[in-house]
Amino acid sequence: xxxxxxxxxxDQLIYILIGLGLFxxxxxxxxxxxxxxxxxxxxxxMQLSVDAIKNNIASSSLDLAEIxxxxxxxxxxxxxxEINVVNPGFINFWLSKKFISxxxxxxxDNKQIDLAIKTRNREKIMIEFTDTNPFKxxxxxxxxxxxxxxxxSRLLEAQGANVRRVIYQGDVGMHVAKAVxxxxxxxxxxxxxxxxxxxxxxxxxxxxxKIKFLGDAYSYGSRAFEDxxxxxxxxKVLNKKIYDKDIEVMPAYNxxxxxxxxxxxxxxxxxxxxxxxxxxxxxxxxxxxKIVKEYQLKGIFEESDGAIIFPGEKYGLHNRxxxxxxxxxxxxxxxxxxxxxxxxxxxxDMSVIVTGNEINEYFRVLLxxxxxxxxxxxxxxxxxxxxMVRIPEGKMxxxxxxxxxxxxxxxxxxxxxxxxxxKMSEDSxxxxxxxxxxxxxxxxxxxxxxxFNFDESISLDGNSGPYLQYAYVRTQxxxxxxxxxxxxxxxxxxxxxxxxDELLLLRMIIQYADVINESANMFSPHILCTYLFSLxxxxxxxxxxxxxxxxxxxxFRIHLTTAVGIVLRDGLKILGIPVPEKM
RNA sequence: GCGCUUGUAGCUCAACGGAUAGAGCAACUCCCUUCUAAGGAGUAGGUUACAGGUUCGAUUCCUGUCAGGCGCACCA
Numbered sequence: 001x002x003x004x005x006x007x008x009x010x011d012q013l014i015y016i017l018i019g020l021g022l023f024x025x026x027x028x029x030x031x032x033x034x035x036x037x038x039x040x041x042x043x044x045x046m047q048l049s050v051d052a053i054k055n056n057i058a059s060s061s062l063d064l065a066e067i068x069x070x071x072x073x074x075x076x077x078x079x080x081x082e083i084n085v086v087n088p089g090f091i092n093f094w095l096s097k098k099f100i101s102x103x104x105x106x107x108x109d110n111k112q113i114d115l116a117i118k119t120r121n122r123e124k125i126m127i128e129f130t131d132t133n134p135f136k137x138x139x140x141x142x143x144x145x146x147x148x149x150x151x152x153s154r155l156l157e158a159q160g161a162n163v164r165r166v167i168y169q170g171d172v173g174m175h176v177a178k179a180v181x182x183x184x185x186x187x188x189x190x191x192x193x194x195x196x197x198x199x200x201x202x203x204x205x206x207x208x209x210k211i212k213f214l215g216d217a218y219s220y221g222s223r224a225f226e227d228x229x230x231x232x233x234x235x236k237v238l239n240k241k242i243y244d245k246d247i248e249v250m251p252a253y254n255x256x257x258x259x260x261x262x263x264x265x266x267x268x269x270x271x272x273x274x275x276x277x278x279x280x281x282x283x284x285x286x287x288x289x290k291i292v293k294e295y296q297l298k299g300i301f302e303e304s305d306g307a308i309i310f311p312g313e314k315y316g317l318h319n320r321x322x323x324x325x326x327x328x329x330x331x332x333x334x335x336x337x338x339x340x341x342x343x344x345x346x347x348x349d350m351s352v353i354v355t356g357n358e359i360n361e362y363f364r365v366l367l368x369x370x371x372x373x374x375x376x377x378x379x380x381x382x383x384x385x386x387x388m389v390r391i392p393e394g395k396m397x398x399x400x401x402x403x404x405x406x407x408x409x410x411x412x413x414x415x416x417x418x419x420x421x422x423k424m425s426e427d428s429x430x431x432x433x434x435x436x437x438x439x440x441x442x443x444x445x446x447x448x449x450x451x452f453n454f455d456e457s458i459s460l461d462g463n464s465g466p467y468l469q470y471a472y473v474r475t476q477x478x479x480x481x482x483x484x485x486x487x488x489x490x491x492x493x494x495x496x497x498x499x500x501d502e503l504l505l506l507r508m509i510i511q512y513a514d515v516i517n518e519s520a521n522m523f524s525p526h527i528l529c530t531y532l533f534s535l536x537x538x539x540x541x542x543x544x545x546x547x548x549x550x551x552x553x554x555x556f557r558i559h560l561t562t563a564v565g566i567v568l569r570d571g572l573k574i575l576g577i578p579v580p581e582k583m
Numbered sequence: 584g585c586g587c588u589u590g591u592a593g594c595u596c597a598a599c600g601g602a603u604a605g606a607g608c609a610a611c612u613c614c615c616u617u618c619u620a621a622g623g624a625g626u627a628g629g630u631u632a633c634a635g636g637u638u639c640g641a642u643u644c645c646u647g648u649c650a651g652g653c654g655c656a657c658c659a
Contacts, residue, residue: 032602037602041601043600043640046601047639088640090601173658174659304656305657308657319656320657321656322656322657331658357653360588361653362654364587387652390652444596449653453594455608456608461608462607462621463606467607471621473619478619481618518599522599530597540622541622543622544614544620544624547618
């Protein structure tokens with residue numbers, strides 16, 4: 001809908017600067033911190049003032065800014081209405097009303113957002129996120145990863161990318177061994193029936209009861225692992241048996257794995273994620289081991305204390321075990337097996353992996369090893385890490401029983417909403433609950449830890465998901481009062497008497513495309529959140545001050561409301577937040 | 584001890600090296616016979632942990648100090 005205005009202005013500026021005998025290809029044109037200053041701004045005059053003064057081009061940064069302004073005005077750029085220069089040398093650009101009305105008119109006609117600049121047109125991007133572990137719960141950390149991964153996927157899709165969502169699940173390893181051990185022990189104590197029959201009895205139970213059973217088995221197993229050295233030995237042996245697909249453990253292993261995966265699937269569906277590929281540690285482990293052994297011969301890996309390690313210290317990192325002394329691949333080796341497998345399935349231009357920041361260090365080591373083995377894959381791999389979700393009591397642990405599961409949070413959020421708004425439909429309250437929880441995690445910049453606060457995560461007021469949903473619903477309920485006839489008849493035009501609030505709202509809408517690109521390029525959904533919140537705020541101010549349907553500017557205001565609704569709906573969709581019809 | 588990371592209003596967080604450092608929550612004042620008050624208007628709240636440095640300009644970059652978090656080989 002909108003051409004890339006900042007790039008357009010930057011091009012003009014470069015042309016002007018060359019004419020002046022100044023050259024800087026890093027001319028940046030950005031949105032100022034506040035739209036009160038202008039639509040676009042550049043600080044180039046200040047950056048080049050030293051050069052300009054030295055070469056007698058200008059006497060100061062302010063002077064240089066004035067010179068640039070005059071030359072820009074001489075270009076008669078139709079997009080720009082006004083340029084002003086502000087101390088100590090900012091050059092501020094104001095979009096013309098003509099440009100604004102044309103852009104908004106297009107937006108309304110198309111009834112959707114279509115970024116003219118498809119910065120990632122058809123780029124193939126594989127994105128891995130959520131990474132649950134069968135046999136364990138789906139806790140808020142997984143929830144966070146899922147919400148972040150899904151919104152990043154949608155941001156990249158908005159830029160035109162061909163995105164493939166994948167998940168990598170840990171179905172082997174010590175956590176699984178602990179759970180299977182606990183599972184078998186818990187079954188053992190019940191009756192004299194044989195294992196297969198005892199498992200069959202459990203099949204009648206509901207999925208939730210089965211998951212509860214698995215959860216208990218895991219905490220029983222991990223407690224035993226720490227407190228009982230004999231049990232710990234058994235669990236280690238069991239771990240190996242699981243890798244080897246030993247017939248003795250497979251019945252319990254297979255049903256537990258299946259229950260878990262089925263359960264996770266219900267959560268992904270609820271959250272609105274559909275994965276295209278599923279990868280499992282059990283599948284990539286053997287390949288990873290093979291690669292490590294092959295490259296051990298080439299000197300990339302070394303033997304140490306019976307294990308095979310990658311000597312990260314040689315590269316300023318630290319050493320990591322890739323194959324343990326039992327001959328089993330660790331996380332790192334499995335990841336090494338996963339990388340080429342993913343590339344084989346989808347010859348991507350970029351591979352994004354979303355994880356918690358606790359594994360940042362490992363990932364650096366892993367990337368180094370990958371770089372030595374598959375340099376072409378390594379350069380395409382991008383690790384995005386989000387912070388850990390902390391709870392006020394400290395660390396979550398299954399053992400302490402203070403794990404907050406994703407499902408519990410969503411359910412609890414929904415209950416609170418239904419208590420407060422008794423008339424709301426089931427469908428809307430689920431959407432609002434999702435909006436509250438998702439937005440509360442997305443609004444923070446990625447990277448640093450987030451403190452989980454229940455009241456805030458389900459907050460319905462202020463800077464929250466429901467605030468945005470409410471603003472959207474408000475636009476729709478106003479528009480719903482319209483007769484169908486009236487919609488197509490006006491040509492979008494900004495009246496002379498339009499107020500500052502209305503103009504500001506229009507200028508904010510124009511920025512949407514830039515915000516999407518910035519948010520996607522920086523892999524930062526919170527940028528979109530911040531924007532949508534201020535847009536909704538500005539709309540609420542407008543709504544409070546002005547009558548829409550009963551005013552002499554009815555047509556204009558209806559269109560304005562329509563445009564805000566389109567942007568809010570589209571932006572929320574990109575965040576993965578559904579919009580209810582009524583609230 | 585080493586590596587990575589964070590420190591901004593009472594709390595939770597924004598701010599591409601730029602303009603008077605902004606929001607939400609909490610507190611206090613107001614505004615519903617009105618297109619949805621899940622809203623709006625206002626007041627109060629800051630030596631951006633501390634000390635230097637680089638720059639026309641530093642919350643942002645560099646160095647040091649202090650404080651928190653994470654990671655330091657067979658878990659993921």
